[in-house]
Amino acid sequence: MEFGLLGAVEVRDSGALVDVGHVRQQSVLVALLVEEGRPVPVDRLLDRVWGERAPLRARETLYGYVSKLRKLLELDIERSPAGYRLTVAPDQVDLFRFRALVRQGALDEALGLWRGQAVEGLESPWFDALRESLHAERVAAELDRNDVALADGRHAALLPSLRLLAADRPHDERVAAQLMLALHRSGNDAEALRHYETVRRELADELGADPSKPLQDLHQRILAGDSALSHVEPEPRQLPAPPPWFTGREQELAALAPPGTAVITAIGGTGGIGKTALALHWAHLHLGDFPDGQLYVNLRGFDPSAEPTPPEAVLREFLEALGEEAIPAGLDARAARYRGLMAGRRILVVLDNARSTEQVVPLLPGPDATVLVTSRLKLAGLVAAHGARSVSLDVLHHADARAFLEVRLGAERVAAEPGVVADLVSWCDGLPLALSIVAARAAMEPDFPLAVFAQELREQPLDALDAGEIGTNLRSVFSWSVAALSAEAARAFGLLGTVGTADVSLPAVAALLDRPAARTRMVLRELENAHLLQQHVPGRYRMHDLVGLYAADLEADAGSRLADFYAATARAAALTLEPHKPLPDHESGHALSFLDNAAAMAWFDAEHGCLMAEQRQALACGAFGVAWMIGRTLNNYHVRRGRTLDDVEVWLGALRAAEALGDETKQANAHFCLGTDYVELGQSSLGHQHFERSLELFARSGDHAAHGSAHRAMAWAAEFEGDLEKALEHSLRALEMFRAAGTEIREAESLNEVGWRYACLGRYAEARTCCEDAMLLNEKLGHTEGAAATLDSLAHIASHDGRHDDAVAHYRQALALYREVDNSAEEATVLDHLGDVLAAAGNDAEAREQWTRALELYERQGRASEAAAVVAKLGSAGGRSRSARR
Structure with missing residues (x-):
């Protein structure tokens, strides 16, 4: 409901006249409205409506009018001993809006509310006085507006209205001064002086003053x-109000120091990152640096309801604000005139929501002004x-996001639910628009x-971040950025939303x-430019979480292309690390290849998190071949990096996949690898359950090589648990199986492990024979990792034979x-072992150096027991420890 008093009395319900x-x-309604919620005694109300012409039974008539108004307009008109009270929101009454706008300095908007004589048609002495009072308020606002227009250099445009006003108010000296100044600045001094004489005579004749x-x-x-009277440079003041709940952004605010041209952009590609808020907050903080004014325009670069504002239209607005009356035609002419008017003036120009560099360049005023440009693109x-x-701009830090909610909702309400507030901040992920929507709803x-x-x-994160209006709906804000993309980039954006990795x-x-x-x-560069994607390190890309959710909504399942890429490339990397271990084929037209171990390990390092996530996604969507392949190919990488817990996770996933596929060989492989991992983690009972299941499955398969691998794993577990005799027994059984299978690489590895366990039992002659045979076979096969493991064993044997120089040499080779x-x-x-040998030879300084390097790696790999043993050795500068092997 809206009430109009600045003209004939009007009441509108949703725009329709009532x-x-x-x-x-009507008089009763207006007499109550103008009091802004204050009670009006009945006698005073009667006087306002009728004056001295109140009818008989006036009170009963008044009660009837009030009752009808309540029913007709559904108004809450209260009656109390103090009188009648009508309360409505200030913005429902045009008179109150007029006064508020005058206080804010929005004089043109305020005067635009007037439709004629105030409360036209209402008759009583009180209404006559009210009308005269409101007319005085209107004239005062008009005169204030004239002062602003004169200060802005708009004297020529003001002359016609000033002449009419001066004729209507011949004794008003303020009007006379305004007309004289406008005439003088228009080059008409003679008329200005004649008007002064006219006013002087009338004042003398009629008032004697x-x-x-x-x-x-x-x-x-x-x-x-x-000359000072003629000189005027309009000082435009076009900045919107500063954002009321601005928090954080200290570094960004510091980076926006004048003078110069600054471009505010957004990371993560979202609208709603707070570009405009930052620009306006900074601008209001630095108003004193721009004494000649501020220009502002919303360029509507990503407005769904309008095309981007052309520079020609913006230049017209800016030229008018700068006092230019004759606006030249054409972009180049307007831009030249704009630069001329801005030269030498300290003005701030805020170009908000730009679509392109081409839209902005004509609006750059030259070196004297400071320009802030906000855009969803990088420009x-x-x-x-x-x-x-x-x-x-990046998202807000956690502390700043919490502070934002405190400012909006009050510190007490936020403090009452600290855990919930942490969840809200986490789900909004520091995005100011998301925080604003949540805060507004709360x-x-x-x-x-x-x-x-x-x-x-x-x-439902995206549904929860919909406040029901354009601009407060996260989906709609994101959609404006996507709408500006090429078709290929938009499709890529949707597909990237299906990637479940960081x-x-x-x-x-x-x-x-x-x-x-x-x-x-x-294509990715286009998404980066639109801030829908970030290349956070060279060659790797990520999305803001909420942007990713929106992107996922746009695209159906991307199929298996990405899963096939990861599985096929992981297979290529694993074969580079262990070319002797066969793997089933997995096709992808985009699979990478690797020149050497270093390249393969670097790829695993970079993609480890993605591979783990991809395996989980593959299991969820039934891509069991991919899930098993990823688990299998990560095994050697995990061993080399000491990532046992990660290995358990992927092998559990691989086991689920193998069971779904009904493949007992794959199941057996998963079981013996899980057995090894669990034993290493100190869960021996669980580890041996997996070993037993592995042996059972391999025995059924008749695969000697696989059966040998299970015995090999169990040998390692027995040694890890301190049962060297059992470890040797399983090692010999594994060697037998590998020889039966004719797998020479596995035979070489088993010969070394048998030799190692002989050495651990003090049978050094047998140990040395087995390890030397293993070394010959490794060299024949070019098996680098096998040779390194064997050299480690030969070094240990040499140290116990008293051949310390050989031991050190073997360790260094390994x-x-x-x-x-x-x-x-x-x-x-090996560094740990080398330190032991050096210490035994009396070379304590180098021993400590090797142990220190070993300790750094143990700690990085999470190998707490090995790290503790090295710390003890460093403390005593002696001792020896032998870590478990695989």
Whole structure:
């Protein structure tokens, strides 16, 4: 409901006129409205409506009018001993809006509310006085507006209305001064001086008074040709109000120091990151640095309801604000005139929501002004060609996001549910728009616990971040950015939403899009430029979590392209590390290849998190071949990096996949690897359950090599648990199986392990024979990792034979080979052993050096028991420890 008093009385319900009844009923409504919620005694109300012409039974008539108004307009008109009270919101009454706008300085908007004489048609002495009072308020606002227009240099446009006003108010000296100044600045001094004489005579003839001193001073200055009187440079003040709940951004605010051109951009590609809020907050903090004014325009670069504002239209607005009356035609002419007017003036120009560099360049005023440009794009051309500084916005830090909610909702409400607030901040992921929507919804429901909103965010994040209006709906805000993309980039955006990993590499995206890497890079660059994607390290890309959820909504299942890429590339990397271990084929047209161990290990390092996530996704969608392949290919990498817990996770996933596939050989492999991992983690009972199941499955398969691998794993577990005799027994059984299978690489590895266990039992002659045979076979096969393990064993044997120089030499050779294949787990073990031998030979300084390196690797790999043993040795500068082997 809206009430109009600045003209004929009007009441509108959702824009439609409502018949309020006859004049006296309207008078009752207005007499109550103007009190802004204050009670009006009945006698005073009667006097306002009828004056001295109140009818008989006036009180009963008044009660009837009030009753009808209640029913007709559904108004809450209260009656109390103090009188009648009508309360409506200030913005429902045009009179109250007028006064508020005048206080804010929005004079044109305020005066635009007037439709004629105030409360026109209502008759009584009180209404006549009210009308005269409101007319005085209107005139005062008009005169204030004239002062602003004169200060802005709009004297020529003001002359017609000033002449009419002066004729209507011949004794108003303020009007006279305004007309004289406008005439003087228009080059019409003669008319200005004649008007002064007219006013002087009328004041003398009718009032017997002289003009006031200010008017006389103006007259003398015009006579004297005072140049300062003619000079005016409009000072535009176009900045919107500062954001009321701004928090954080200290570094970004510091980066926006004048002078110069600064470009505010956004990381993560979202609208809603707070670009405009930052620009306006900074601008209001630095108003004193721009004494000549501020220009602002919303360029509507990503507005769904309008095309981007053309520079020609913006230049017209800016030129008018700068006092230009004759606006030139054409973009170039307007831009030249704009630069001329801005030269030498300290003005701030805020170009908000730009679509492109081309839209911005004509609006750059030259070196004297400071320009802030906000955009969802990076505007690289502005940086490259115009020296703009780029200030990139990321999401708010956790503390700043919490502070934002405290400012919006109150510290007490936030403190009452600290865990829930942490969840809200986490789900909003520092995105200011998301925080604003949550805070607004919570503010509108002050009695609801914040847990209600947190639960909605957990269940349906994007739905919960919809406040029901354009601009407060996260989906719509994101959609404006996506709408600006090419078709290919929009499709890529949707497909990237299906990637369930924290980030993704360029080759992986190429596989997902089924495009060459070079073309993929260009598509990703478009998404980066739109801030829908971030290349956070070279060659790796990520999305803000909420952007990713939105992207996932846009695209159906991307199929198996990405899963096939990861599985096929992981297979290629695993075969590079262990070419002797056969793996089933897995096809992908985008699979990578690797030149050496270092390249394969580097790929596993970079993609480890993605591979783990991809396996989980593969299990969820029934891609069991992919899930098993990823688990199998990560095994050797995990061993080399000492990542036993991760190995358990992927092998449990691989076991689920193998069971779903009904493949007993795959199941057996998963069981014996899980057995090894669990024993290493100190869960021997669980480990042996997996070993027993593995042996059972391998026995049924008749696969000697696989059966040998199970015995080999059980040998390692027995040694780890301190049962060396049992370990040797399983080692000999594994050697027998590998020889029966004709797998020479496995035979070489088993010969070394048999030799090692002979050595652990003190049978050094047998140990040396087995290890030397293993070394010959490794060299024949070119099995680098096998040779490194055997050298470690030969070094141990040599040290016990008293051949310390041989032992040191063997350890150094083993160390070089492990580094060659990037096996940091065994590198740590060899460094530990080398330190033992050096200490035994009395070389304590170098021993400590090797132990220190071993300790760094143990700690990095989470091998707590080995690390503790080294710490003890470093403390005593002696002792020896032998870590378990695999």
